[in-house]
Amino acid sequence: QVQLVESGGGSVQSGGSLRLSCEVSGVTSRSLKTTYCWAWFRQPPGQGRECVSTINRGGSTTLYADSVKRRFTISRDDDKNSLYLQMNALKPADTAMYYCAARRGYCYAVSSPDDYAYWGQGHQVTVPS
Numbered sequence: 863q864v865q866l867v868e869s870g871g872g873s874v875q876s877g878g879s880l881r882l883s884c885e886v887s888g889v890t891s892r893s894l895k896t897t898y899c900w901a902w903f904r905q906p907p908g909q910g911r912e913c914v915s916t917i918n919r920g921g922s923t924t925l926y927a928d929s930v931k932r933r934f935t936i937s938r939d940d941d942k943n944s945l946y947l948q949m950n951a952l953k954p955a956d957t958a959m960y961y962c963a964a965r966r967g968y969c970y971a972v973s974s975p976d977d978y979a980y981w982g983q984g985h986q987v988t989v990p991s
Contacts, residue, residue, distance in 0.1 A: 863888045864886065864887075864888045864889055864898075864964055864979075864980040865886070865887045865888045865980075866884050866885070866886055866945075866962050866963070866964065866980055866981060866982035866983075867884070867885045867887070867982060867983070868882060868883065868884050868885075868960070868961070868962055868982040868983060868984065868985040869882070869883045869884075869885070869985070870882040870883050870985065871960060871985035871986055871987045872986075872987070872988070873987075873988040873989070873990065874952055874987075874988075874989060875989070875990070876952065876953060876954060876989055876990070876991070877951060877952065878952050878989075879948070879949060879950045879951075879952065880949050880952065880987060881946060881947065881948050881949065882902070882946065882947040882949070882960055882962070882985060882987070883944055883945070883946055884902075884944060884945040884946070884947075884962030884982055885942075885943065885944050886943045886944065886945065886964070887943065889943070891940050891941065891943060894938075894940055894943055895919055895920060895921060895938075895940045896919055896920075897919060897966055897967075898919060898964045898965065898966055898967075899916060899917075899918055899919060899964065899965050899966075899967060899968060899969035899970075900916065900917050900936075900938060900945050900962070900963070900964050900969075901913055901914075901915065901916040901917075901962070901963045901964070901965075901969070901973055901978060902914045902915050902916075902934075902936060902945075902947045902960060902961070902962055902963070903960070903961045903962075903963055903973075903975060903978075904956075904958035904959065904960045904961070904987075905958055905959045905961070905984075906955075906957060906958040907957070907958075910975075911961070911975045912927065913927060913972075913973035913974070913975075914926070914927050914930055914934060914947070914960070915927065915930065915934060915936040915947065916936070916969040916970075916973055917936045917937070917938055917945070917969070918968070918969045919968075919969075921938055921940070923969070924936050925969065925971065925973075929955070930949075930956075933949065933950050933951045933952075934947060934948065934949050934950070935947070935948040935950075936948075945962050947960070947962075949987070952987075952989045953989060954989045954990065954991035955989075956987060956989050957987060957988050957989050958986075958987060959984045959985070959986055959987075960984065960985050960986075960987050961981055961982050961983075961984045961985075962981075962982040963975075963978040963980060963981050963982070964978060964979070964980040965977055965978045965979055965980070966979070
């Protein structure tokens with residue numbers, strides 16, 4: 863059973879940086895990089911959940927939502943069974959609950975929450991206006 867536990871996040875002034883971490887358990891390091899697509903989603907207050915970024919099984923391909931390109935970076939440390947989201951130049955529009963997620967198989971070019979079976983508990987990121 864895949865389990866995801868997030869950490870990091872919090873409140874930061876506009877223009878600041880934060881890093882989210884997601885510790886993965888219930889999978890081997892090998893299957894982490896051969897079996898699953900990994901993603902970060904976010905859900906702003908009163909809105910639906912949207913995909914922020916994905917990283918494919920081999921770690922060679924990353925995708926980003928237009929709203930976060932060149933500001934956010936997704937990465938994975940297979941030795942530590944961990945997924946990360948480095949967020950720079952944060953804006954008030956980035957305020958949301960952030961979730962790490964995983965699905966077996968390929969990453970889609972456009973990811974829907976329904977495509978992902980495994981979810982972290984969510985971590986709040988707040989950028990006051």
